[in-house]
Amino acid sequence: MDVTDTRRTGKASTGSDDDESDVALMDNSVSISMVTDNTYGTIDEQEDAKKSAFFGAIQQRADGRYGAEGWGYEPEGVLLSKLNVGFFKSLWHLSQLALTSWREWMLFLTLPVTVAAYIWVGYYVMLAPGYIYTALINDDLDDFIYRCTVLLGWVSLISVIKVFRQFITSWISNEWRNSITTTIHELYMTDLRYYTIQINAAGVDNPDQRIVTDIKGVTTEFSKILGGSAGSGGLYEGFGNILWYSVQTAQRAGWYGLVMAYGWSALMAVFSVLLINVVAPWVFRQERFEALFRFLHVTVRTRAEDIAFLGTGGHERNSVKKTLDHCVDNTKKIITRQVYLNSVEFAFGYLTTLIMYVSLGIAVFSGLAWNFTPESERAQWIAQTSGSFISLLFGFTILIQMSTQTSDFVAFVMRVSELHKALLAEKEKRSNGHQSSAGGSRDEALLNTSSFSVSDAQELQTDKLQITSPAGDVLVTSLSFVLKQGDSLLVMGASGGGKTSLLRVLRGLWPASNGSFSRPPALTDGKGGVFFLPQRPYLAYELTLKQQMMYPNVNVECNDSDDVFIDVLGEVGLTGIVRRVGGLNVIADWQVMLSVGEQQRLCLARVLWHNPAIAILDESTASLDVEWEKSVYAALKRRGVGVLSVGHRESLIPLHNKVLRLKE
Numbered sequence: 001m002d003v004t005d006t007r008r009t010g011k012a013s014t015g016s017d018d019d020e021s022d023v024a025l026m027d028n029s030v031s032i033s034m035v036t037d038n039t040y041g042t043i044d045e046q047e048d049a050k051k052s053a054f055f056g057a058i059q060q061r062a063d064g065r066y067g068a069e070g071w072g073y074e075p076e077g078v079l080l081s082k083l084n085v086g087f088f089k090s091l092w093h094l095s096q097l098a099l100t101s102w103r104e105w106m107l108f109l110t111l112p113v114t115v116a117a118y119i120w121v122g123y124y125v126m127l128a129p130g131y132i133y134t135a136l137i138n139d140d141l142d143d144f145i146y147r148c149t150v151l152l153g154w155v156s157l158i159s160v161i162k163v164f165r166q167f168i169t170s171w172i173s174n175e176w177r178n179s180i181t182t183t184i185h186e187l188y189m190t191d192l193r194y195y196t197i198q199i200n201a202a203g204v205d206n207p208d209q210r211i212v213t214d215i216k217g218v219t220t221e222f223s224k225i226l227g228g229s230a231g232s233g234g235l236y237e238g239f240g241n242i243l244w245y246s247v248q249t250a251q252r253a254g255w256y257g258l259v260m261a262y263g264w265s266a267l268m269a270v271f272s273v274l275l276i277n278v279v280a281p282w283v284f285r286q287e288r289f290e291a292l293f294r295f296l297h298v299t300v301r302t303r304a305e306d307i308a309f310l311g312t313g314g315h316e317r318n319s320v321k322k323t324l325d326h327c328v329d330n331t332k333k334i335i336t337r338q339v340y341l342n343s344v345e346f347a348f349g350y351l352t353t354l355i356m357y358v359s360l361g362i363a364v365f366s367g368l369a370w371n372f373t374p375e376s377e378r379a380q381w382i383a384q385t386s387g388s389f390i391s392l393l394f395g396f397t398i399l400i401q402m403s404t405q406t407s408d409f410v411a412f413v414m415r416v417s418e419l420h421k422a423l424l425a426e427k428e429k430r431s432n433g434h435q436s437s438a439g440g441s442r443d444e445a446l447l448n449t450s451s452f453s454v455s456d457a458q459e460l461q462t463d464k465l466q467i468t469s470p471a472g473d474v475l476v477t478s479l480s481f482v483l484k485q486g487d488s489l490l491v492m493g494a495s496g497g498g499k500t501s502l503l504r505v506l507r508g509l510w511p512a513s514n515g516s517f518s519r520p521p522a523l524t525d526g527k528g529g530v531f532f533l534p535q536r537p538y539l540a541y542e543l544t545l546k547q548q549m550m551y552p553n554v555n556v557e558c559n560d561s562d563d564v565f566i567d568v569l570g571e572v573g574l575t576g577i578v579r580r581v582g583g584l585n586v587i588a589d590w591q592v593m594l595s596v597g598e599q600q601r602l603c604l605a606r607v608l609w610h611n612p613a614i615a616i617l618d619e620s621t622a623s624l625d626v627e628w629e630k631s632v633y634a635a636l637k638r639r640g641v642g643v644l645s646v647g648h649r650e651s652l653i654p655l656h657n658k659v660l661r662l663k664e
């Protein structure tokens with residue numbers, strides 16, 4: 001048996017091989033089922049576990065992410081990123097996140113109104129040369145001065161409208177970014193989804209990049225696509241021009257002028273839409289490579305000291321180079337494919353002038369134009385008809401150019417909507433779990449599965465708990481114990497045996513594959529409940545020393561005097577740092593300021609300050625010397641905190657009432 005009651009024996013026991021019963025009742029407070037080789041269930045049962053959604057999602061993710069072409073390659077995502085029905089559905093989906101209030105709708109509607117004003121004033125600017133030519137041909141100075149003055153007025157007005165259009169386009173982009181990011185943040189940063197999305201969501205790589213860069217890409221590009229930018233008109237201008245100048249062209253050049261313009265544009269549009277799908281998937285892929293490239297560099301920066309201790313950074317150099325190669329090779333593919341698109345775009349741009357002259361020629365030489373145009377107004381007719389025609393074709397040009405420029409946009413939209421859908425799926429899954437369980441805070445309730453309940457009693461209880469890793473390996477088959485306030489249980493066992501996994505299940509990060517457990521709520525405001533301390537010290541960004549101790553409840557009202565915090569720091573041997581850093585209320589880069597041991601002590605100070613009913617410590621004293629380790633456990637005992645520790649060190653055994661050894 002591998003359970004030792006140190007209160008009874010006073011020393012550690014390693015257990016004997018001939019006693020491997022499933023359940024070991026040690027005393028009234030703790031009953032423990034041990035994992036032994038013969039409790040692993042049949043092969044069929046294990047296969048069933050592997051078929052769980054949990055496992056399925058992980059497997060899909062692994063297959064997608066580490067494909068034959070290495071990191072960052074995901075064929076399904078690449079194929080998805082096309083200008084097709086799926087894209088428009090995703091775009092619609094994101095628009096609903098962007099337009100959530102009447103204010104956003106008002107802003108959104110300001111844009112077409114502004115563009116309509118722009119087209120209307122632009123029409124008068126377009127007419128002006130015709131009038132000026134007529135005044136010149138008629139040698140009419142007064143008319144010439146009048147026409148020039150009017151033109152000055154229109155030109156001033158159109159400049160103001162254009163500036164406003166730019167302003168409103170950028171403003172809308174920023175507002176949309178805020179709305180979409182806020183909605184996605186809300187989903188991502190709530191109910192531990194920033195964790196579970198990584199375990200469960202198939203194919204959603206680099207959520208950080210999608211949130212930080214891709215959403216901005218969506219909103220910037222979309223506002224430009226609708227409203228235009230400094231260099232090009234937008235969708236509204238394109239359609240506005242087509243509508244207005246179709247009428248004008250038909251009136252001036254007759255129906256065949258229209259047929260020429262529409263026929264020519266339709267031809268180019270078909271080419272462009274076909275060619276856009278040659279580029280878009282590779283842009284999607286590029287985003288993946290860029291994200292990975294940045295991530296590897298961030299890792300080199302944040303783990304610089306570890307890498308420098310371990311070696312020369314050769315592997316990291318190779319990794320970043322390999323990823324750079326992927327970025328560069330993929331960019332070459334994009335550039336090559338872009339040639340086709342550019343050919344269509346440029347050819348269309350230059351040939352437009354030719355098409356215009358041909359159409360005018362047909363109107364003139366067929367006798368239509370001169371039939372109804374007085375001699376004195378022929379110059380005006382030529383100038384205004386060509387202006388109309390060019391404006392009509394410009395409308396089409398805008399639309400066609402836009403389709404060649406949307407490859408980035410398609411990629412951004414697909415990546416952001418993929419993340420949003422994955423987050424919604426996570427939320428849905430948790431809500432379903434919630435329906436079948438009872439009680440607890442919002443945070444805990446959403447973590448609930450049918451196997452978990454929040455108890456009012458300040459104790460942790462597991463009943464025949466089975467734990468399965470995301471890869472489908474059964475780590476613990478049937479574990480039952482009760483841990484009351486003031487009790488202490490040490491979980492030991494081989495590396496990879498499932499110790500931290502047990503804590504993951506108790507926290508609610510992984511589902512239990514069988515059995516059940518109950519515990520007080522975690523992370524309630526301030527004190528009490530269960531406090532989990534992870535294996536690696538975590539010191540949050542931009543917090544003072546005092547707030548680090550209050551973390552995660554940094555915003556709760558705290559009436560404790562500074563002395564309380566200083567006393568707690570004293571209990572973990574950190575009084576010195578208060579003076580060193582300049583007080584309790586100073587923000588510093590704690591990862592750099594403190595040694596790993598000091599970081600671990602500060603995290604332990606957190607547990608002591610919170611004074612929970614139960615503390616769950618994952619190798620939390622590994623960097624402390626034995627004397628300080630003893631001292632910290634004594635401080636927990638003084639407070640009557642129930643302790644569940646995971647650890648390897650023999651020195652921990654006498655500090656606990658019970659020891660549970662997980663077998664391999």
Ligand SMILES: Nc1ncnc2c1ncn2[C@@H]1O[C@H](COP(=O)(O)OP(=O)(O)OP(=O)(O)O)[C@@H](O)[C@H]1O
Binds near residue numbers: 470501
């Ligand atoms: N996200 C994951 N996906 C798949 N398998 C995982 C995942 N996390 C952990 N595992 C596997 O689950 C097993 C148990 O891991 P766990 O972290 O519980 O080990 P441990 O007993 O705490 O080990 P150590 O003492 O080394 O910290 C290991 O084989 C590990 O590889």
